[in-house]
Amino acid sequence: MKRLVSLFLALVMVLSLSVSLAEVTYPLTTEPVTITIAVAQHNSDAVEDFNTKYAIKMAEEVTGVHIEWIPIQEGNTTEKVATMLAGDLPDVFLGLVGDTAIAQNPSLFVPIEDMIEEYCPNIYATYEESVDGWRTFMTYPDGHIYGLIANYRFNPNNAINGTMWINQTWLDNLGLAMPTTLKELEEVLIAFRDLDADGDGDATNEIPWDWCQKYYAAKWAEIAFMFGSTMGSRGGGWFDIVDGKVTGAAREENFRAALEYMNYLCKEGLLNIEGITQTSDQYNANVDGGKVGVFTEWTNATHISDPELRAQYVYVGPLSAEGYTFRTMPSTLTANRNGFVITSACENVELALQWWDYMSRDVAATHAARSGPEGLTWEMIDGVPTSRSYTAEDAIAFGYESIAQHAGTSVFAASMGLTNCPPMIVDSLAAAPGGSTQTRAYAVKSYEPYYTEQSMSVGIVPTEAQEEFDFATEGLSDHINAFAAESIMNGVTDDSWNAYLKKLDDLNYDYYLEFMQKKLEGNWD
Ligand SMILES: [Ca+2]
CATH class of the missing domain: 3.40.190.10 (Periplasmic binding protein-like II)
Incomplete structure (x- = not known):
């Protein structure tokens, strides 16, 4: 009927x-x-x-x-x-x-x-x-x-990629408070690593923090933001915008600090080192299997099919590393x-x-x-x-x-x-009461105070300028991603950092930034 x-x-x-x-x-x-x-x-x-x-x-x-x-x-x-x-x-x-x-x-x-x-x-x-x-x-x-x-x-809701989720039941099982800084999160991760957070009798089967460079909402960028680095933002790329000026985020000390910290977390078994290479299917299976304490995703509902497990995960607002303020460039x-x-x-x-x-x-x-x-x-x-x-x-x-x-x-x-x-x-x-769209909306809202003041404009780039750019900056993204992967795995030394900076120059990073400035202004004369 x-x-x-x-x-x-x-x-x-x-x-x-x-x-x-x-x-x-x-x-x-x-x-x-x-x-x-x-x-x-x-x-x-x-x-x-x-x-x-x-x-x-x-x-x-x-x-x-x-x-x-x-x-x-x-x-x-x-x-x-x-x-x-x-x-x-x-x-x-x-x-x-x-x-x-x-x-x-x-x-x-x-x-x-x-x-x-x-x-x-x-x-x-x-x-x-x-x-x-x-x-x-x-x-x-x-x-x-x-x-x-x-x-x-x-x-x-589409301004940023990932939002961060934590298993509230694990926190409760261990008598831990919701972390409000990256430092506090680290304490929580140590407990997730050492104790039987999910209460199944095995203290070794938890992944404290999982990520996945092959999955758009769980890349290393999500952790770089905690150090105030806009590298890999949804609305940007390898740059920041400060007072109307495009700046070279790929050369900044906070990017290095983020990579060094990720290396430290991996070495300590607090961050899944497989994140560098695992496929998005593997990542989603870890999350869907309830093995993970902390992850970034579109929402907690994206890949967790069991409603009870899904309800265990609550969003964590943006967490800042000590001495830094969370920062990301939205896509407007x-x-x-x-x-x-x-x-x-x-x-x-x-x-x-x-x-x-x-x-x-x-x-x-x-x-x-x-x-x-x-x-x-x-x-x-x-x-x-x-x-x-x-x-x-x-x-x-x-x-x-x-x-x-x-x-x-x-x-x-x-x-x-x-x-x-x-x-x-x-x-x-509009949000449904209690629905995942509402949860996404609330989660995203907590990031909004940390957006860059300005984001990239959306004018059409003239063909010749785009062709020249594609040619001149070929290999730049691969270089940055390869350096990040290597650094997360093995750490950063002054030598490796300087070699990385030198190659940025060789791959026309200055020209890349100039192009972005023109794009921001829509000025191609
Ligand atoms: Ca366990």
């Missing part, structure tokens, strides 16, 4: 829609039309067939446009996209191409600046209402717009101007635009495109899209038997829709 009611409601929604949007008639086509879309697939997405995802299925039913999906796993996209650009173009790239690919190959893409208002009336209205200066943000140096925005307009813009990009191979440009406009038709539709059917992982409360705490039973009731065991985790959330490339979402979901 409940199912019938929601079906009826969905039907009413569809019918009322065709009334309210006078200029667009659905279906968009009565002839069979197929559009191929290469799409960035979230690493945690457990659903193979995008056409079974709720909003996409509904879009085909209403618009009559069939999509043939080419999913490409995130983190694995560069080479595959390059191959496609070299000859095997899909009709559309969704969440896969960046500024550089477009600026370097403009003939492979369709300029759409004169088509948005006509073929995407809903999107146009949203941009006009909610995105200040959208034309400037989206227009390339050649004067064209090639993409429509995907992802959140801005989401505070999550909107992807190259979200939905039509290529020169597309024979149905208008239909492609209209299909994406249907996916973007209103606030609820944008959330459904990312988070699945209303009433499961999210719901409308007083007209506000709000995340919802849900159980495996709820998931089964909505027809998600095959992934119900992942209910409450990022795997389930990522399987609902276009996780990192939905049509632009103006405001992220």
Whole structure:
């Protein structure tokens, strides 16, 4: 009965829609039309067939446009996209191409600046209402717009990568207080190492603090921040910004201090030395297995599937090392101007635009495109899209038997829709009481006082400047990461530090900083 009611409601929604949007008639086509879309697939997405995802299925039913999906796993996209650009173009790239690919190959893409208002009336209205200066943000140096925005307009939850979590039950078992400084954390780690914190009778099977350089939310950067070093920030790179000036964070003494401290922790068995090399699967298995006292993650719910174990972990605010203040550079813009990009191979440009406009038709539709059917992982409360705490039973009731065991985790959330490339979402979901989104929001909030005053601007870099930069700074990131790994494993000496600095010079680090200064100012003259 409940199912019938929601079906009826969905039907009413569809019918009322065709009334309210006078200029667009659905279906968009009565002839069979197929559009191929290469799409960035979230690493945690457990659903193979995008056409079974709720909003996409509904879009085909209403618009009559069939999509043939080419999913490409995130983190694995560069080479595959390059191959496609070299000859095997899909009709559309969704969440896969960046500024550089477009600026370097403009003939492979369709300029759409004169088509948005006509073929995407809903999107146009949203941009006009909610995105200040959208034309400037989206227009390339050649004067064209090639993409429509995907992802959140801005989401505070996406400003940083990891937040830090500690097992409260272990603290309670050992009669320990919540640490408020890195020094206090060290005392806790010693107890986790030496005592049977989880109470299973074995005092040697705890990993006091785990991390993983191959996992975006658990890299050494998360520990460098505790020493006031912005190296590896989500919103930056190998630099800091102080009073409007880009500065060389890679040369700073606090970066060295962070690496030396990590080496000390590893030697003492307080930090998992495997963090340098272990895969993200290994890391997540350690965390999911309840072996870890302290870790950094998106939230405690990201990979812990057992709700009871998940509830043992609480967030720790940012901890500062002695003599330093925590510091990180946030990413202030999550909107992807190259979200939905039509290529020169597309024979149905208008239909492609209209299909994406249907996916973007209103606030609820944008959330459904990312988070699945209303009433499961999210719901409308007083007209506000709000995340919802849900159980495996709820998931089964909505027809998600095959992934119900992942209910409450990022795997389930990522399987609902276009996780990192939905049509632009103006405001992220409001927090559900007790839900993991709320926990993420609270955890992130505790970091906000420690953000740099300014972060990198988001203008499009001219092609020549970008090409010169890519060429001149090739190997710089590898050098920094290799030095960090070596230092965490074996420590830092004056000799190793000086050799590292010398090679930074050789790899044009000064030029790197000058480039970042120009980018910050948007000044390419
Ligand atoms: Ca134990």
